[in-house]
Amino acid sequence: SSAVTHRDTMQVTQLYIHPVKSCASVPVNTAKISSTGFENDRRWMVIRGGDDKLAGTFVTGRTVPKMLLITPKLTPECSSSELTLTAPEKKALVVPKQNTTLRQVTVWGVSIQAYDKGDEAAEWLRDFLQTDYPLRLVEKAPEGRRYNKGGFVRYWLDHIKSGLYDTVQDEAAFQDGFSYMMLSESSLDSLNTRLQETSNDSGAVLPMKIFRPNIVVNGAEAYSEDNWDHVQVQSNDNTPLDFYAVKPCERCKMTTINLEEGSYRADDAPTNPLPVLKKEHNFGKGGVFGANAVTTKASVGQMVSVGDTFRVVTTRSDKDSEPLRLHA
Numbered sequence: 001s002s003a004v005t006h007r008d009t010m011q012v013t014q015l016y017i018h019p020v021k022s023c024a025s026v027p028v029n030t031a032k033i034s035s036t037g038f039e040n041d042r043r044w045m046v047i048r049g050g051d052d053k054l055a056g057t058f059v060t061g062r063t064v065p066k067m068l069l070i071t072p073k074l075t076p077e078c079s080s081s082e083l084t085l086t087a088p089e090k091k092a093l094v095v096p097k098q099n100t101t102l103r104q105v106t107v108w109g110v111s112i113q114a115y116d117k118g119d120e121a122a123e124w125l126r127d128f129l130q131t132d133y134p135l136r137l138v139e140k141a142p143e144g145r146r147y148n149k150g151g152f153v154r155y156w157l158d159h160i161k162s163g164l165y166d167t168v169q170d171e172a173a174f175q176d177g178f179s180y181m182m183l184s185e186s187s188l189d190s191l192n193t194r195l196q197e198t199s200n201d202s203g204a205v206l207p208m209k210i211f212r213p214n215i216v217v218n219g220a221e222a223y224s225e226d227n228w229d230h231v232q233v234q235s236n237d238n239t240p241l242d243f244y245a246v247k248p249c250e251r252c253k254m255t256t257i258n259l260e261e262g263s264y265r266a267d268d269a270p271t272n273p274l275p276v277l278k279k280e281h282n283f284g285k286g287g288v289f290g291a292n293a294v295t296t297k298a299s300v301g302q303m304v305s306v307g308d309t310f311r312v313v314t315t316r317s318d319k320d321s322e323p324l325r326l327h328a
Contacts, residue, residue, distance in 0.1 A: 010310040012233060013185060014208060014216035019072040019083060020137075021045040021174045022060040022254070025209040026072060030305045033241070033295055036140070036171050037179035038214055038304075040074055044083060044095070045114070045174040047105050049122060049134030057106045058174070059135060061254045066129050066262035085124070093124040095137065105138055107174055113144035140173050147171055153178075153294060156246050168244065169297045178292035181249055182225055183213040187289065190222035191273060194280065199270030206271055210255055213290055215243075217310045223281065225291040230313040233304050240311070241299045248288035251277055255289075 016025045021042045031038040046059045046067065061067045073084045083095040099115035106112075121137040129135065147153070153170050161168075172179050188208055195204040208216060215233070226248045232240035256265045256272050265272045277287025 010217050010219035010312070012215060012304065012306055012308040012310050013218045014213075015304060015306055016209065016212070016214055016216075017041040018212060019043055019074060020070065020085070021058065022062075022064075022067045023070040023072050023085070024068055024259075025212060026074070027209075030303050031214070033299045033302050033304065035169060035300050036146075036173040037175060041179075041214065042140075042172075042174035044072070044117070044137060044139050045105065045107070046125060047114075047136050047138055049136040054133070056104055058108075059131075061257055062252060064129055064131060065257045065264055068257050068259055069262040070128070085121075087128050090124070090128050093121060095121055099139065099141070102141060103138070107146065108176065110146055112146045113141040114138035115141050145171065146173070153246060161244070164244065164296075167242075167296050167298070169295050169300060178246065178249075178294060180215060180243065180293040180295065181211075181213045181290050182215045182217070182228070182231070182243070182245060182293050183208070183211055183290035184220035184222070184225055185216060185218045186220055186222040187225065191276065191289065194276050195270060195273065198276055201270040204270035206255075206273060207259070210257070210259060211251075211289055212254070215293075215304065215310075219310075220312075224312075224315075226283065226288065227315045228291055228312055229316040231293075232311045232313055234309045234311065235303065235305055238302075241302050241304065242296045243293045243299075244295075245291035245293045245316075247292055248283045249290040249292045250283070250286045251289050252286075 015028050015031045017028055017031060017038050017040055018025050019040050048054045048057050048059060070085055070087045075082055075084055081094045081097050085093040095117050101116040102113055103116050104111050105114045115138060117137040117139060122135055125135040125137060147170050157165055192205050196202055225245065228245035231243050231245060234240040251274060253264065256274060258265055274287055277289055281287055
C-alpha cells in the first residue's frame, strides 16, 4: 500500500533549534539529543523583571511579537560567551558565559531555577522590545529540573504507554510543554494550498519556521503526523533513535506573527493559519499542526542529522486518540 511505501522513504530534511524561547529559529545540519531536547534548544528565556508578583514569569511572542525579530547566534568556540543576539538597527549583544545569580523563574506555572544574565542584556532587550515593564534574560541552570508538561506526559504514560515508564526521557528546558516538535513538509504544502484557496491569494505562503519545529521530514502524507506513535530516526547504519509522538500540537497566536515585521497578522489575513486549522484540522479544543514528541533515555547524547532516514514504526489507534483528545 502507499502508506508502507511512504513509511519506507521518509527523510529528515530540516532541523531547527530555538536557543532563546520565542526568538528566531536557527536552522542546523546536525543536532545533539540532550536530556532536555536538542542541545541549546530553549536554553535561554526572557522573563519579566522588577519586583512585583509577575517578576520571573516567562515572556513570549504571544504578548511581545517583536521578540521573533531577535536572532540568536551560538558561539561555542568563544571562551567568554556562548550566545550573541542581534536585532534590526541594534548593536549586537554578547551574552556573558559566567553565571553568578540564581533565581526562580516560572514557565506555565512551573517554577524552575535559572541564571540571570545581567543588566546589559536586560537593558538591550527592553530598549529593543519597548515593553512597559522591565525584562531580564535568563539561562536554564543544570539544577533546575522541569518535566515535559508533567500532567500530559504522565497521563499518556499512565493510560496509554505504561510500558514506557522507565524508557522515556521526560524532561524539558524552557519549551512550552514537550522537548520536540515534528512536522512534515507535505502538511505545510497542504496548509499553504488551503490558505491560497480560502483567500484567493496565490501569494499566501507560510514558511516552515513560523511553526517552530525541531525535526522536519519529507515523504510523509499530509497530516499523517497526527497519528504517529513510535517513530525512528536513523543515521547510515547506526542504531535507530526512538521518538514517541504524544499528541498533535495545538497552535496559538505565535503562528500569526509576520516574521519580517514582528507584528501579528489580522484575523482575516490570507496568511493567518489559525482560522483554517481551527475549522478544518482540530483536535480537542483548537487547531493543530505537527506532533509533540519525546525521546528515550537511550537516545541522549546521540546525533540527528539532515538526510537521516525517518521511519514510522507504529501509528496511534483511534482507541488511544480519544482519551488524548478529551484530555487535551
